[in-house]
Amino acid sequence: MATETAETLPVALVQMRSGRSPAANLEAARALITEAARSGARYVQTPETTNIMELERKILFETLVGEEDDPTLASLKALAAELKIFLHIGSLALKVTENRAVNRGFLLSPEGAIAARYDKIHMFDVSLGNGESYHESNAYKAGERAVLADVAGIRLGLTICYDLRFPALYRALAESGAQVLTVPSAFTRATGEAHWQVLLRARAIENGAYVLAAAQGGRHENGRETFGHSLVVDPWGRVIAEGSTDPGVILAEIDLKEVASARARIPSLTNGRRFEISEPGQSAHLHVVGAPS
Helix, strand or coil, rough: CCCCCCCCCEEEEEEEECCHHHHHHHCCCCCCHHHHHHHCCCCEEECCCCCCEEEEEEHHHHHHHCCHCCCHHHEEEHHHHHHHCEEEEEEEEEEEEEEEEEEEEEECCCCHHHHHHHCCCCCCECCCCCCCCEEEECECCCCCCCCCEEEEEEEEEEEHHHHHHHHHHHHHHHHHCCCEECCEEEEEHHHHHHHHHHHHHHHHHHHCCCCCCEEEEEECCCCCCEECEEEEEECCCCCCEEEHHHHHHHEEEEEEEHHHHHHHHCHHHCCCCCEEEECCCCCCEEECCCCCC
16 A cells, blocks of 8 residues: 555546446446546545345345455456556445345555445434435444544545434544545435535545545436435535536535635634533533543
8 A cells, every 4th residue: 555645635536326236337347447547546436335225135145245256346456456446436335144245435545455344323314204214224234433544644534324313433533543434325316415525525624634425326226326426515614516416427526625725714623622521400410522532
């Protein structure tokens, strides 16, 4: 893995519309990743569930394989080495037992090695009230560990999609040194229209960090519709690059000076304090950590 430290880094988000065929999804991903690298990106991120978008449990488990046998992972490891890029596979659906999968992201080094793995912590178990209902925990095992990784000396915090709604995770990553927060996603169209941009901008502003979020977009083969609009947000909360709903490549450059500037102007990472919560008529009983001790 490269060890040089960069102040700036050209990045790319690959927006996809994955279907039920891992082979077809891999072909589409390889083409877009190659386009991104040839456009100058040194770090390239793909969306959540790059390898398959499938809601039907029977079809899903007939298709999935384990990490060691997954052809998408093997092919993209070789592609990262060929292109000499940091390739962040937003996530792959991978079988861990006959009836349980993980939603796992991978950061690959320019040598094609696995530099970091992250299993999605928060399961999307939601009824949206418009006929859409998702129960991710029926098929997927939740992760239990937050993960930091380095890209040319820049510290990344790895998350996936629904994690975005749990700000404590991002605060913990930022307090542990993350300068860039990554949120590869497959947001539904309904929730994306309502909350996608405002949540990503909030995570950037709260933590004085870049946010990189590659997304699935459009109507998928299984009938699901995702929002797209892959975003790069700077540490002041400004959107500096955005996709549409169609597959494509979104290019930007991150600059660590912007992280330092935002955190100096609003030093909330160091201003946080411990505090207590008391209910009416009771003494304080719940201790909440607002900053590292």
